[in-house]
Amino acid sequence: MRIDTRFGVSDMSHSKLPPRSTSNGASTSRPAAPDISLAEAAGEAFVYALPLIEMAALRRRTKQPNSLSHQRALLDHTHRWVTTPNNDTLYSIAWLDLTKGAARLTIPATGDRYFSAALMDMYTNNNAVLGTRTIGNAGGTFTIAGPGQTSSGADVVRMATPHAWLLIRTLVDGPADLDATHRVQDGFRLEGAPGGALDEHAERNAAAPEFFASVRSLMASDPPPATDVAVLRRIAAVVGLTAPTAAEAEAVADGLARARAALLSNGRRPIFIDGWSYPRACLGNFDQDYRYRAAVALWGIGALPVAEAMYMRAAGNLENGFFDGAADYQLHLPARLPLSGFWSLTMYEAADDNQLFLAENPLRRYAIGDRTKGLRHNADGSITLWIGRTDPGGDRTANWLPAPKSGPFSLIMRCYLPRNEMLEGRWRLPAIQEVRT
Numbered sequence: 001m002r003i004d005t006r007f008g009v010s011d012m013s014h015s016k017l018p019p020r021s022t023s024n025g026a027s028t029s030r031p032a033a034p035d036i037s038l039a040e041a042a043g044e045a046f047v048y049a050l051p052l053i054e055m056a057a058l059r060r061r062t063k064q065p066n067s068l069s070h071q072r073a074l075l076d077h078t079h080r081w082v083t084t085p086n087n088d089t090l091y092s093i094a095w096l097d098l099t100k101g102a103a104r105l106t107i108p109a110t111g112d113r114y115f116s117a118a119l120m121d122m123y124t125n126n127n128a129v130l131g132t133r134t135i136g137n138a139g140g141t142f143t144i145a146g147p148g149q150t151s152s153g154a155d156v157v158r159m160a161t162p163h164a165w166l167l168i169r170t171l172v173d174g175p176a177d178l179d180a181t182h183r184v185q186d187g188f189r190l191e192g193a194p195g196g197a198l199d200e201h202a203e204r205n206a207a208a209p210e211f212f213a214s215v216r217s218l219m220a221s222d223p224p225p226a227t228d229v230a231v232l233r234r235i236a237a238v239v240g241l242t243a244p245t246a247a248e249a250e251a252v253a254d255g256l257a258r259a260r261a262a263l264l265s266n267g268r269r270p271i272f273i274d275g276w277s278y279p280r281a282c283l284g285n286f287d288q289d290y291r292y293r294a295a296v297a298l299w300g301i302g303a304l305p306v307a308e309a310m311y312m313r314a315a316g317n318l319e320n321g322f323f324d325g326a327a328d329y330q331l332h333l334p335a336r337l338p339l340s341g342f343w344s345l346t347m348y349e350a351a352d353d354n355q356l357f358l359a360e361n362p363l364r365r366y367a368i369g370d371r372t373k374g375l376r377h378n379a380d381g382s383i384t385l386w387i388g389r390t391d392p393g394g395d396r397t398a399n400w401l402p403a404p405k406s407g408p409f410s411l412i413m414r415c416y417l418p419r420n421e422m423l424e425g426r427w428r429l430p431a432i433q434e435v436r437t
């Protein structure tokens with residue numbers, strides 16, 4: 001076999017290495033290769049590298065690096081470019097190439113309108129979120145610098161990788177607010193050197209040789225952090241393997257297939273508390289929680305840190321957070337939720353790999369929340385939401401979130417700018433109840 005040694009481990013055999021002898025016969029210590037099989041290393045490498053692969057797949061859709069593009073209409077059931085989209089904000093997106101120098105981002109004054117500009121490295125960590133919570137709504141100009149680049153000024157954002165994703169969310173209060181939202185979007189400016197050509201990369205379901213060839217390429221262009229050295233040593237024998245024997249190739253393929261199947265079947269098996277799953281504290285800045293990072297890259301890529309937004313998935317009455325679409329449900333919420341921003345409940349249907357997308361419905365209502373026009377409150381200010389395929393009729397229609405015409409569905413609650421009671425778990429959402437007739 002041939003080993004590519006670019007990833008910081010010079011000897012990648014599977015057994016532990018003996019000490020090296022110096023010229024005078026004394027032994028010196030050297031890092032021991034981890035005692036892990038090639039199949040196990042392949043599985044761990046798949047989980048570790050999946051965010052890179054998913055980011056590269058999204059990046060392929062860009063027309064030009066360092067160029068900002070704006071979503072002008074609220075997303076609907078026909079938009080399937082990213083899983084679990086929201087229907088609260090308009091996206092503005094740019095893929096950054098900082099290899100030729102820093103970029104400059106100008107943010108306009110947004111009045112009292114919520115926005116966030118998330119800057120994510122290629123490993124899906126939010127290196128910075130510039131927005132209402134962090135910088136206020138007065139606007140400003142920021143320099144975005146790559147690793148090791150010298151850049152002066154008080155408003156410098158330093159990215160962990162030379163390539164990055166800028167994802168801006170600008171709040172829109174329904175179709176009537178689109179023109180005003182567009183004017184805010186037009187105030188965002190991005191300036192940077194023209195980016196280089198983008199290489200083609202394998203996708204998540206590629207065969208092992210193509211998958212790991214792409215991983216090698218992506219890790220070379222966007223090196224992992226030094227704090228990941230332990231896992232990098234464990235997976236080096238796979239990531240650096242360029243000319244495997246037949247037995248080695250079989251072991252790598254088997255390990256990758258097992259890890260992929262396990263992630264798809266079990267990676268989205270959350271823990272539910274009183275009818276809801278809650279994000280981990282490391283969401284959006286994953287540290288060494290590589291499996292959680294891979295699951296989020298597959299089912300919720302681009303997630304904000306919990307201080308910016310909390311994403312809660314309802315438990316449902318089927319497996320893994322799905323509801324039986326033939327039944328009707330209700331959710332009773334208090335008059336006020338512990339947050340400084342806004343909340344919405346979004347309806348999703350499952351597609352390939354159980355990725356979630358907005359569901360077609362007669363009202364063209366994909367989410368319902370505290371900004372929904374005509375929402376009816378109870379006498380004490382609380383709100384009862386009605387969920388299902390069938391219009392509940394009368395006054396309840398105003399509070400109806402339609403379900404897909406067929407199949408199961410999933411519900412995700414978003415709470416922007418949560419307060420400490422929610423962040424610390426001292427306040428929990430009430431469970432969704434099935435309506436018994």
